[in-house]
Amino acid sequence: MSDEQELARLASEIAREAGELARVRRAQGVHLAATKSSIADIVTAADREVEELIRARLAEQRPGDGFLGEESGADSGESGITWVVDPIDGTVNYAYGIPSYCVSIAAVQGGADPESWHALAGAVFSPAIGELFSAARGHGAWNGDHRLSVTAETPAGALLATGFGYDPATHDGDLSTVRRVMPMARDLRRAGAAALDLAYVAAGRLDGYFERGLKPWDFAAGSLLVQEAGGVVSRSDVDSARPLIIAGSAAVHDRLRELIGDES
Ligand code: IPD
Ligand code: CA
Numbered sequence: 355m356s357d358e359q360e361l362a363r364l365a366s367e368i369a370r371e372a373g374e375l376a377r378v379r380r381a382q383g384v385h386l387a388a389t390k391s392s393i394a395d396i397v398t399a400a401d402r403e404v405e406e407l408i409r410a411r412l413a414e415q416r417p418g419d420g421f422l423g424e425e426s427g428a429d430s431g432e433s434g435i436t437w438v439v440d441p442i443d444g445t446v447n448y449a450y451g452i453p454s455y456c457v458s459i460a461a462v463q464g465g466a467d468p469e470s471w472h473a474l475a476g477a478v479f480s481p482a483i484g485e486l487f488s489a490a491r492g493h494g495a496w497n498g499d500h501r502l503s504v505t506a507e508t509p510a511g512a513l514l515a516t517g518f519g520y521d522p523a524t525h526d527g528d529l530s531t532v533r534r535v536m537p538m539a540r541d542l543r544r545a546g547a548a549a550l551d552l553a554y555v556a557a558g559r560l561d562g563y564f565e566r567g568l569k570p571w572d573f574a575a576g577s578l579l580v581q582e583a584g585g586v587v588s589r590s591d592v593d594s595a596r597p598l599i600i601a602g603s604a605a606v607h608d609r610l611r612e613l614i615g616d617e618s
Contacts, residue, residue: 361461440571538609567595
């Protein structure tokens with residue numbers, strides 16, 4: 355097993371355990387712990403508990419590595435590897451009882467800044483559905499033991515997905531981006547968990563995905579899944595506060611980039 359595959363194995367094992375904890379806590383009832391960037395941007399007690407579990411498992415098994423988590427922030431390590439973690443991506447779905455939420459864990463070479471890193475391995479686990487997506491650089495992307503591949507053709511137009519940030523002031527701009535891409539779309543989905551959107555692009559369940567303002571933990575594992583499934587992911591920070599991520603097959607990615615342009 356290569357180092358990347360060993361990191362993917364560990365990410366998968368921990369994502370499963372963490373996802374199971376999230377699922378059990380969901381069944382017991384959701385407790386809001388705080389709000390963050392806006393009143394719509396919530397944190398549940400489970401987000402914090404699940405991140406603590408992931409952090410503890412990584413500290414046991416990879417004590418020299420760094421950590422960057424949505425809920426508990428960054429710690430630098432000495433090994434050059436950083437774990438980038440979203441304990442529950444799709445927290446609003448989780449709070450409302452919609453099954454589209456997941457645990458996302460990536461191991462990257464480099465520090466906490468996505469500009470500086472190179473993803474080595476990742477896992478996205480969807481506890482309500484029971485699917486585990488994983489990738490190791492150079493070894494493909496997988497749903498369990500099924501190898502993933504992005505869609506090749508979109509004769510009826512592309513099935514696209516996107517997301518909107520929590521700040522209502524950004525909604526007009528995001529909606530005008532949607533208007534620009536609709537000419538290439540057969541339809542548009544907004545399922546509410548960026549890491550799952552990216553996993554579904556890797557799996558060919560979506561043809562393309564774009565979103566502004568994602569945080570590193572939202573896309574670290576999912577971007578590697580798309581790349582290892584033969585797709586392209588790009589990040590542009592013309593609007594440095596809300597960088598734009600675009601993912602899909604090369605053809606869908608390039609067309610999305612052309613339609614969206616560099617406007618912010
Ligand atoms: C959010 C989800 C959502 C996306 C937001 C993210 P969170 O992450 O991924 O789909 O549109 O931009 O912040 O808050 O549920 O971890
Ligand atoms: Ca989250």
